[in-house]
Amino acid sequence: MDGDLYRRSADDGLLFQCISKFEGLKIIAEVHEGICGAHQAGIKMRWLIRRYGYYWPGMRKDCMTYAKGCIDCQKHSPMQWVPAIEMQLLVKPWPFRGWAMDLIGKINRLNQKERHIFHRFGLPETIVADNGFVFRANEVLQLGIDMQVKMVTSTPYYAQGNGQAEASNNVVIEIIEKMIKDKPKRWHEALSEALRAYRNSKRTMLPMELNVKSARVALQHNLIPADYNEVMLAELEELDEVQKLALDHLMVYKAKVMRAYNKRVKFKSFAEDDMVWQTVLPPGKVDRVYGKWSPTWKGPYLVHQVLHGGGYRLKDLDGEVHERPINGRYLKNYKPTIFELMEEKKTSTK
Known part of the structure; x- marks a missing residue:
């Protein structure tokens, strides 16, 4: 139609102007972060672009990739409170x-x-x-x-x-x-x-019991040395058994707590040289410049070393290693922008 290519919608019969991928990315950028752009999700952007009457092959995938790779969206995404291990x-x-x-x-x-x-x-x-x-x-x-x-x-x-x-x-x-x-x-x-x-504890002798003798203190004073020693030895003989019983109860309690905790786990792990975001710590910290609009995440960084127990040591993109390790719960994967993916694809095909 007038030298332009159009595609007819299968569900409502509307005509969409077919454009190139490069033009489509410009439209996505404008819809996502341009004038009146609200950094909306990929599905919503696809709906808006269709409403404006544009189409190109892979439009839905490009919208999803662009939204996931948006730097501002990644920096301000909510904190992940579930345990990682x-x-x-x-x-x-x-x-x-x-x-x-x-x-x-x-x-x-x-x-x-x-x-x-x-x-x-x-x-x-x-x-x-x-x-x-x-x-x-x-x-x-x-x-x-x-x-x-x-x-x-x-x-x-x-x-x-x-x-x-x-x-x-x-x-x-x-x-x-x-x-x-x-x-x-x-x-x-x-x-x-x-x-x-x-x-x-219930066996601790309080200072007031020395001034005003309690029943248990009076009972001890009435014991002759031989009987007192016999009572103390009897308690010592049972001490190992009491300690083992207390340890068994502790293990049962710990296992119960662990089962309840592990139900909330959302496994998350990273490998060396993975690019990640780190939570701004402590959570909820307000930047002096941005105030209440402070980002939730900072970075990106590279994983320098994988530690035991879900810990990681990070480094800056220029190679400077961080002194203090960080728990994996406060990290998330960096999503490359659609332009970085395209550049990586070009490099791999050469």
Whole structure:
């Protein structure tokens, strides 16, 4: 028709002007991110282009590829909250073998000469903390060497690895807040009592039981040394059995938690030299320039090294390796733009 080629629609009989792929890409760019472009999905763009009366072979595929490869769409896509790998159980066979450690926030000291406050309830084998600079300082690492404690850092940013410490800190802070009253700078004097109160069990003897003797204290005082030693030895004989029973209960509980956790897993893995986006951490962080319009993802980066347990070490496109690893949960694949795919196709055919 007038030297132009048209295609008749099979469903409604409308005529669509046939254009080249190059002209089609210009139309897609205008519809997607041009004037009144709303960065819509590929299916919606195909519907709009048909409505404008254009057609070319592979139009639907080109619309889908263009939308997936849009840099702005990838940067501002929502965060993926589901776990990327199955839960890996960490079971400690005896109490205080491993600790999870975190900071409770900025606190003021009464005496500036007090450089360290160290409360020890049995020396742990490992201490797990996040990758904060405080926990990676030379003084902390040297403390672990001196105490023969292995310092382990969780993969950033992975708050679940340190969530137990955060919950414990909140409880301790609430206890201290109620004890210091109008003398907040003397918090360190209440710390020992707060930790003891937090770790009380039904077998712990409280200070008040020494002043006003309870029934169990009075019973112990009425025992002669021989009977008292016999009772203590009987409890020691049952100690191994009680510990094994507690470990069995712990394993059953951990298995139950793991089954519930693994139902939410959406497996995601990357190989070396894969191009990926990284979540802006912590999630919800606002950029000073963009404000509430801040992107959710940053990059792209290349995968430099695949670590154990779903961790990865990234590097910039110019080859500079990142110092801190990242959990795979906070990564996603980079989708190349349609122009990059076309250039790659030309290179491969040469």
